[in-house]
């Protein structure tokens with residue numbers, strides 16, 4: 097079914113895999129410095145997951161709170177990350193963020209303004225000051241529009257509907273990548289001196305996630321791991337407390353935090369406002385991980401609805417006020433017959449963000465493979481055990497600029513590598529074999545099983561028995577994945593899902609292994625059999641590939657912040673769990 101008559105070969109100095117905020121910002125830096133590069137993505141130009149980001153992007157501009165400084169932004173980030181973040185990454189991010197925002201403004205991003213014309217800023221969860229810049233509730237879309245326009249002005253070439261399946265390396269250096277064109281079905285080899293992975297997160301591994309369908313399937317992490325790059329902090333997955341439950345195709349999509357910000361209350365099916373038991377002071381406005389765990393416990397202990405949900409109710413507020421402040425929610429629920437001005441919404445936790453990912457050197461964004469870089473949600477280090485809302489968009493921009501700069505400065509100064517013919521042929525043969533697989537299990541069946549497995553065994557609440565059982569089930573699932581039924585060409589959705597499944601299994605194992613190793617609870621990682629945070633565990637867990645998909649686990653002490661940032665931590669600024677205004 098899936099023969100590949102001709103292999104297309106493409107040569108570029110720098111190949112960028114992924115065209116969200118991270119990939120585009122990297123390409124802009126390269127183009128501005130006169131370096132030839134090619135950006136590609138699985139979808140059309142401008143259609144990356146970044147467009148879904150709503151609330152905002154952080155930088156200590158001090159528009160409304162002049163006492164804010166980058167050191168306090170760093171202190172807040174480390175605090176929310178429970179001090180297992182990479183301090184270099186955090187300090188670089190926070191120090192450089194204001195310049196990157198001003199640059200976006202120069203490039204035409206229409207930030208909301210204060211009355212006196214400054215970039216407006218609002219509170220986001222767990223921040224000491226109003227630091228989140230925004231464009232209404234469509235900040236990600238505005239960011240993408242700005243970056244796409246800038247990249248087009250600089251004539252950065254973009255290749256759409258291109259799926260990368262393998263990275264090519266030779267003697268510890270990157271040589272290029274291999275994939276296939278999802279329109280023509282042709283396999284494609286990219287010969288490049290440097291390759292940047294900017295292919296996003298992995299939250300689609302979970303039964304419920306805030307991700308778009310068929311996106312965030314852990315491709316970036318698996319591509320890097322398969323090429324020999326360690327992954328770290330994989331056990332840290334952020335769950336948002338309020339995802340939709342129905343209809344099925346929207347399950348996991350976010351019910352905005354603004355509902356709770358506007359006074360929304362959480363109830364179980366016994367009519368109890370249960371946050372009184374979990375967080376009597378902050379109630380529904382406590383941190384995301386606290387509310388997500390409370391919701392999950394209520395559901396697990398049998399006080400949830402038949403759809404495994406709790407009830408979020410805002411109907412005690414005036415109907416006109418709800419319509420004015422939450423128009424999108426009113427509309428979205430009304431489309432499915434729920435009038436939120438009169439009745440509660442069913443909500444449940446949903447996987448929202450991957451804190452763990454590819455290990456890089458944050459001064460350059462390079463991995464341990466020379467010439468191979470990683471930027472954006474696919475990397476680990478900035479967020480530690482939990483992400484501060486608004487920090488991920490700025491991460492894509494700050495480290496995109498850093499990667500682009502380092503590549504431009506080093507290109508041509510190091511020995512190159514060329515792709516091995518045999519390895520290239522092997523990749524194409526594997527692509528063909530996948531398309532003609534004629535076994536018993538469809539990719540859709542196995543992806544569904546994997547998502548349930550991850551939800552049940554590596555979800556919000558974890559324990560040793562569950563994680564071990566998860567690993568056992570994953571082993572069985574992988575055996576079934578060797579008996580796959582595809583029978584479809586590279587242009588089909590089924591073929592794409594069959595490829596996704598390979599990446600999802602590889603990435604899932606690192607999450608399960610990391611979560612098993614960490615015998616404590618910290619940030620987003622909650623072990624019911626080790627429910628306290630153990631100071632001795634202020635360490636990072638690394639999954640180191642040893643070849644043939646195998647790994648060893650290594651543990652490394654977390655770094656310490658600089659004196660300037662430590663002083664800001666010691667100043668003990670009051671964190672406020674404000675939500676979207």
Ligand SMILES: Cc1cc2nc3c(=O)[nH]c(=O)nc-3n(C[C@H](O)[C@H](O)[C@H](O)COP(=O)(O)OP(=O)(O)OC[C@H]3O[C@@H](n4cnc5c(N)ncnc54)[C@H](O)[C@@H]3O)c2cc1C
Pocket residue numbers: 113114115116117118119136137138139143144145146147148149150151152153154235236258259260261294295296297306307315316350448449471472473474485486487488489490492
């Ligand atoms: C609902 C929602 C709201 C959010 N709100 C905010 C917010 O307010 N503030 C904030 O800071 N963050 C927010 N985030 C998080 C933030 O949007 C992401 O972390 C960030 O946009 C990731 O950008 P990225 O460039 O790393 O990846 P993405 O934007 O996910 O782009 C990944 C790119 O890689 C490509 N790709 C993937 N796999 C392959 C492959 N195998 N071959 C070729 N190409 C591939 C994709 O096609 C795409 O082009 C939110 C997230 C969600 C889900």
